[in-house]
Amino acid sequence: MAAASSTSLFHASSPFPLKTHQPPRPRPTHFPIKAQSQPTTPLTSPKQRRPADENIRDEARRNNITHDNLFSACYVPFNADPSSTESYSLDEIVYRSQSGGLLDVQHDMAALKKFDGEYWRNLFDSRVGRTTWPYGSGVWSKKEWVLPEIDSDDIVSAFEGNSNLFWAERFGKQFLGMNDLWVKHCGISHTGSFKDLGMTVLVSQVNRLRKMNRPVVGVGCASTGDTSAALSAYCASAGIPSIVFLPANRISIAQLVQPIANGAFVLSIDTDFDGCMQLIREVTAELPIYLANSLNSLRLEGQKTAAIEILQQFDWQVPDWVIVPGGNLGNIYAFYKGFHMCKELGLVDKIPRLVCAQAANANPLYLYFKSGWKDFKAVKANTTFASAIQIGDPVSIDRAVYALKNSNGIVEEATEEELMDAMAQADSTGMFICPHTGVALTALFKLRNSGVIKPTDRTVVVSTAHGLKFTQSKIDYHSKDIKEMACRYANPPVQVKADFGSVMDVLKKYLLSKAPKH
Numbered sequence: 001m002a003a004a005s006s007t008s009l010f011h012a013s014s015p016f017p018l019k020t021h022q023p024p025r026p027r028p029t030h031f032p033i034k035a036q037s038q039p040t041t042p043l044t045s046p047k048q049r050r051p052a053d054e055n056i057r058d059e060a061r062r063n064n065i066t067h068d069n070l071f072s073a074c075y076v077p078f079n080a081d082p083s084s085t086e087s088y089s090l091d092e093i094v095y096r097s098q099s100g101g102l103l104d105v106q107h108d109m110a111a112l113k114k115f116d117g118e119y120w121r122n123l124f125d126s127r128v129g130r131t132t133w134p135y136g137s138g139v140w141s142k143k144e145w146v147l148p149e150i151d152s153d154d155i156v157s158a159f160e161g162n163s164n165l166f167w168a169e170r171f172g173k174q175f176l177g178m179n180d181l182w183v184k185h186c187g188i189s190h191t192g193s194f195k196d197l198g199m200t201v202l203v204s205q206v207n208r209l210r211k212m213n214r215p216v217v218g219v220g221c222a223s224t225g226d227t228s229a230a231l232s233a234y235c236a237s238a239g240i241p242s243i244v245f246l247p248a249n250r251i252s253i254a255q256l257v258q259p260i261a262n263g264a265f266v267l268s269i270d271t272d273f274d275g276c277m278q279l280i281r282e283v284t285a286e287l288p289i290y291l292a293n294s295l296n297s298l299r300l301e302g303q304k305t306a307a308i309e310i311l312q313q314f315d316w317q318v319p320d321w322v323i324v325p326g327g328n329l330g331n332i333y334a335f336y337k338g339f340h341m342c343k344e345l346g347l348v349d350k351i352p353r354l355v356c357a358q359a360a361n362a363n364p365l366y367l368y369f370k371s372g373w374k375d376f377k378a379v380k381a382n383t384t385f386a387s388a389i390q391i392g393d394p395v396s397i398d399r400a401v402y403a404l405k406n407s408n409g410i411v412e413e414a415t416e417e418e419l420m421d422a423m424a425q426a427d428s429t430g431m432f433i434c435p436h437t438g439v440a441l442t443a444l445f446k447l448r449n450s451g452v453i454k455p456t457d458r459t460v461v462v463s464t465a466h467g468l469k470f471t472q473s474k475i476d477y478h479s480k481d482i483k484e485m486a487c488r489y490a491n492p493p494v495q496v497k498a499d500f501g502s503v504m505d506v507l508k509k510y511l512l513s514k515a516p517k518h
């Protein structure tokens with residue numbers, strides 16, 4: 001099923017048609033830090049404002065409020081055999097293990113465990129809602145668990161994260177009979193998607209590498225629109241060249257204009273995302289361009305903080321379910337890792353069950369799950385309104401399987417009609433979600449209907465991007481302009497003559513249809 005391209009309610013026309021081996025540092029032996037949970041000054045005497053010629057980085061340096069030198073992290077092969085000694089400094093430029101497998105960022109858990117769960121909960125809670133550099137960011141407020149060794153001066157941040165987790169009261173009650181349904185809105189973010197969480201980490205590390213005179217001339221990615229937006233914004237903020245490979249005519253105009261506006265070098269390539277991904281991997285192996293896709297495990301260190309935030313926003317109570325739309329499949333693992341670290345470090349005592357939701361038109365993980373994890377095959381991804389997850393050969397397939405197996409997880413899929421109806425239903429209750437969130441909501445509908453998710457289960461749906469990036473899909477739907485789709489929840493505008501009588505007639509008819517029935 002394809003979106004109608006020429007007719008629409010609003011006659012939108014495109015202004016931008018796309019023509020188309022070092023060991024980790026030695027462990028410290030003493031831990032003199034106290035939790036920063038209590039304010040040190042009484043509420044009646046506000047902290048003195050910093051001197052006018054000092055900025056917030058200088059202020060952080062003067063106060064020397066870090067205890068980062070106690071902690072460290074390095075790259076190791078993903079899901080390595082415990083006997084493996086292969087590891088790399090995060091200052092090396094490496095994306096794959098010796099055997100060609102994925103890498104993971106491994107933290108010095110023994111050092112982190114010297115502090116108990118209460119310490120970490122208090123520390124993280126004490127940093128929320130502040131402007132202290134760099135902890136005003138939802139990502140860097142967890143710096144010790146993200147990139148412990150980076151100098152705060154090297155961090156490139158737009159104070160991303162801290163996105164709202166809201167109670168979807170009416171949607172839950174009306175459509176699902178649920179009373180504890182929540183949406184974690186990662187799309188309310190600097191560039192309108194969860195990619196900012198990972199990109200602040202990756203670009204900060206690149207900033208550090210460039211200061212160390214490492215050969216990084218620019219940073220590049222393949223993208224279905226959101227990774228490129230985040231990459232170009234953070235690079236522009238740091239003055240680092242960014243290069244983005246986009247599949248021609250497959251991303252929304254709102255997404256396309258983001259890297260253009262941020263000064264990225266934009267290549268519109270006549271292939272799909274998987275083709276762009278292949279090309280960027282080949283190019284970054286040849287040129288001093290640092291790879292910014294989630295194949296690079298640094299990204300997931302930032303993305304995992306959304307999971308920690310969910311626990312924090314529930315006062316460290318653990319929800320029963322978390323549903324995440326999946327494409328290249330880095331994010332589902334990032335959520336698992338965030339939850340798992342909180343359990344391992346004693347902040348919580350269990351983790352939620354994870355659900356990964358895919359578009360039926362791009363569903364390699366779903367098919368693999370249905371085969372009982374026996375037979376993985378990449379697929380040719382077909383066009384989907386959930387265009388950011390139109391991916392047939394996900395780079396993080398192994399990470400996703402690991403996350404799902406270790407969280408008693410489930411994979412679901414959504415047809416085009418299901419995801420668009422779910423999006424429209426959610427919007428009719430006051431949301432304005434992206435089609436990918438529609439995929440996640442479809443998974444929720446299916447799991448509620450089959451009784452797997454119970455009416456009182458605390459369930460979080462992760463909304464991965466802002467609906468404003470995907471308005472054309474909503475225009476097509478509400479215009480009832482999509483082939484072979486009933487568009488059951490369409491709400492097109494009513495054309496009416498410019499006279500009082502005509503306006504009154506349609507209004508009376510409308511009000512009658514809305515009047516309470518006795």
Ligand SMILES: Cc1ncc(COP(=O)(O)O)c(C=O)c1O
Binds near residue numbers: 193294325326465
């Ligand atoms: C809006 C949106 N939702 C979901 C995803 C899926 O995330 P992942 O590729 O990490 O599975 C992506 C990107 O792929 C995205 O841009």
Ligand SMILES: N[C@@H](CCOP(=O)(O)O)C(=O)O
Binds near residue numbers: 195222294
């Ligand atoms: N949806 C993504 C696809 C690439 O995913 P990544 O997480 O590997 O960068 C995008 O917006 O480009």
